Amino acid sequence: MGIKRLFSLLVLTFAVFGASFFAVAKGEGNNTNTEVKPAEAKAGEAGEKEKNKLDVAGVIFGHIADAHEWHFFSIKHKDAEPTEVAMPLPCIIYSPSKGFFVFSSSKIEEGEGYEGFHLVRGAMKEKVVAYDGSPLYDVSVTKNVLSMIIGVVLLLWVMLKAGKKYAANGAMKAPSGFQNFIEVVVVFLRDEVGKPCLGKKYERYMPLLLTIFFFIWINNLLGLLPGGANFTGNIAVTACLALLAFIVILANSKKTFWGHLFNPPGVPGWMKPMLVLIELVSLFIKPMALMIRLFANIMAGHIVILALICIVFIFAAINTVVGAGFVPVSLAFAIFMFFLELLVGAIQAFIFANLTAVFIGQAIEDPHDVHEAHGVAEEISM
Numbered sequence: 001m002g003i004k005r006l007f008s009l010l011v012l013t014f015a016v017f018g019a020s021f022f023a024v025a026k027g028e029g030n031n032t033n034t035e036v037k038p039a040e041a042k043a044g045e046a047g048e049k050e051k052n053k054l055d056v057a058g059v060i061f062g063h064i065a066d067a068h069e070w071h072f073f074s075i076k077h078k079d080a081e082p083t084e085v086a087m088p089l090p091c092i093i094y095s096p097s098k099g100f101f102v103f104s105s106s107k108i109e110e111g112e113g114y115e116g117f118h119l120v121r122g123a124m125k126e127k128v129v130a131y132d133g134s135p136l137y138d139v140s141v142t143k144n145v146l147s148m149i150i151g152v153v154l155l156l157w158v159m160l161k162a163g164k165k166y167a168a169n170g171a172m173k174a175p176s177g178f179q180n181f182i183e184v185v186v187v188f189l190r191d192e193v194g195k196p197c198l199g200k201k202y203e204r205y206m207p208l209l210l211t212i213f214f215f216i217w218i219n220n221l222l223g224l225l226p227g228g229a230n231f232t233g234n235i236a237v238t239a240c241l242a243l244l245a246f247i248v249i250l251a252n253s254k255k256t257f258w259g260h261l262f263n264p265p266g267v268p269g270w271m272k273p274m275l276v277l278i279e280l281v282s283l284f285i286k287p288m289a290l291m292i293r294l295f296a297n298i299m300a301g302h303i304v305i306l307a308l309i310c311i312v313f314i315f316a317a318i319n320t321v322v323g324a325g326f327v328p329v330s331l332a333f334a335i336f337m338f339f340l341e342l343l344v345g346a347i348q349a350f351i352f353a354n355l356t357a358v359f360i361g362q363a364i365e366d367p368h369d370v371h372e373a374h375g376v377a378e379e380i381s382m
Contacts, residue, residue, distance in 0.1 A: 056307075056313075059310060060303055064230040064233055064302050066125055066144045066229075066230075068119065068126060068128070068140055068142055069087060069143070070086060070143050070227070071086040072087070088105045089140065089146060090104065091103050092138075093138055094137040095134060101117070103115070105140070108128065113131060116132065117130055144230075144237065147231040148231055151222055151231065155215055158178075158182065158214070159182075161179075162182045162183075189210060193350075197357035198357055198364070208356075210353075212241065213352070214349075216241070216294065216349035217345060217346055220232050220298060221345055223298065230298070234299075235295045238290070238292075238295040242291035245290060245356045246287040248360060252363055254365070254366070257363045260279075261279045261283065262279075264276070264279070286355075286359050290352055294348050294351075301340075305338060308330050308333045309330060312327055
């Protein structure tokens with residue numbers, strides 16, 4: 001029953017959004033008048049049509065971009081400006097020449113100012129700048145920051161709830177309910193990621209790997225909610241996660257790792273400089289691969305779902321009947337992509353944790369393990 005109810009809720013959600021936008025498009029399309037009007041009126045109508053034209057790129061990138069307010073949706077009116085349903089967030093600005101400023105994002109809009117600051121919006125981000133061009137530091141609680149806080153709270157709640165059950169019932173008693181689900185995931189990561197990649201030292205790094213997996217997974221799921229933030233689809237977020245993994249790799253690396261990096265064994269001397277350069281480049285490519293893989297996959301999923309929904313309004317702008325006929329097709333593809341993204345969210349969290357374990361395992365490899373590996377390679381070659 002749970003899956004059926006979830007599916008029905010998704011269908012209802014997409015249908016409501018589709019019907020509301022379609023009604024707006026239909027209302028605009030039917031607003032015709034055959035009366036001959038002067039050139040000024042025609043020019044005004046042309047400007048009004050251009051204003052009411054659906055900006056697909058703006059809708060898509062406005063959803064996946066970070067912002068100083070959490071925008072949910074807009075309610076369009078026939079003869080008035082649309083009503084924006086959004087939650088203002090606190091702006092925290094530090095200016096070396098003026099000091100700290102804390103105010104609501106509702107007081108600062110594009111083209112308008114507050115306390116000498118104004119908001120500049122771009123395609124993928126927006127920033128607060130000073131009118132006089134003086135430097136400032138923006139540490140505001142943006143949409144992505146608030147989404148991260150919600151994700152951290154959920155992560156702590158889930159883990160502490162499961163931990164209390166273990167503390168009360170003991171580790172030997174069979175888990176039940178939500179604790180059972182958490183244990184299945186933890187055991188899977190331990191047996192399929194920790195032990196194969198890290199060997200006997202897996203217990204030391206399991207807290208890190210579990211935190212990375214659940215943090216990414218929870219935020220991936222939050223981003224799929226209607227009006228959710230594109231947190232893990234922000235390259236700054238994935239860059240910080242990759243940097244954390246890179247620091248752990250370097251901090252725990254052993255002499256064997258650096259020895260093979262700067263003095264590759266079994267290689268002619270004239271080839272070593274070239275191989276050292278390649279190894280150094282590959283060392284920095286590892287965190288970049290972690291960063292780009294997660295960012296690109298999550299952002300692409302959001303773009304595809306939004307593009308499928310916007311197709312309805314593109315066809316509705318051409319012809320109302322065609323737009324109405326395309327609603328079921330767009331709805332079906334959007335729901336399919338939604339369920340696909342549920343799977344992708346879990347897979348990307350697993351891949352990030354798995355690759356982090358692989359890179360750490362390469363850095364903490366013991367010398368005798370390396371010699372044994374070379375011995376096995378020589379036996380195979382013979």
